[in-house]
Amino acid sequence: MEAAADKAGVPYATARNWFRAAREAGDDWDKFRAASLIVAGGGIEQAMGRIIAAGLMRCEALLESIAGSGDVATGLQAMATLGDTITKLKSAGKGMMPEADQLAIENGAIKAFADLLIRQHPKTADAVLATVEAWASGQRA
Template sequence: MAHTPETRDKVRRLYVFDRISLEVAAMQCGVSMSTASRWKRESAEAGDDWDKVRAAALLAGDGIESIARAALVGFMTQYQATMDTLTVSDQIPAEKKVAMLASLADSFNKTVAASRKVLPETSQLATAMEVVQKLAGFIRERYPKHSQAFVEVLEPFGEELAKSYG
């Protein structure tokens, strides 16, 4: 399936400037992970290294604490936007929603791990998100019929986590 240049640009923007994982950016834009990876690789070969631009955009801020907080805020914004999309969409199967949630949780854990030493207050939120990620995997593997209910409960619970730890 051919995708428009706008779709490719959106995947790049989400990955580079909104700092979400390539997998989630691809899902949000309706392209396969292999297509997004190919676009990223082809861009790098043409001199547009998405990872270098992403790092430069992150470092353009003022101070390491500010960068770490901006990364966490950016992720939480994207997390909420993705949760809103998952909640509204009836076209995404429950199993795929759970997989997307697990991917979000993985991205969050990586973001938090990178900032934990700079921002010790993120440790509690990291623990909470790790538990949610493990629960998502547990439900996906052992109780797939409950995936839809888990997705419905997770969005408001995520808001509670953000209030408590964010």
């Protein structure tokens, strides 16, 4: 904590207060640091890993808060914050890895189309599945 306070250019007491406030709000910096160390790789993948790790820890803390709260208003606030956190995670993924988001959209469209073909033409199911598998393995021509 002392090194972090020094690096941020704030007194130790301020850093300690920030740490305590963050923990009370559901952010556990120690868990985040540990999760960040687990994330392998570099560049955008590492950044996304850290964002996802932080978001998942935040979601877990909010779920614990909801489960442990006997107060309806506190539970509702935690649920709203949980929804906001999930929305921010999805947005970060789209913004930082648009090709992965586009791939997810394409895969969903291909699956829906294949399902429709199989339902409307059940005798072609084997051919449709073989074609989808070829597409998934990278064949495009």
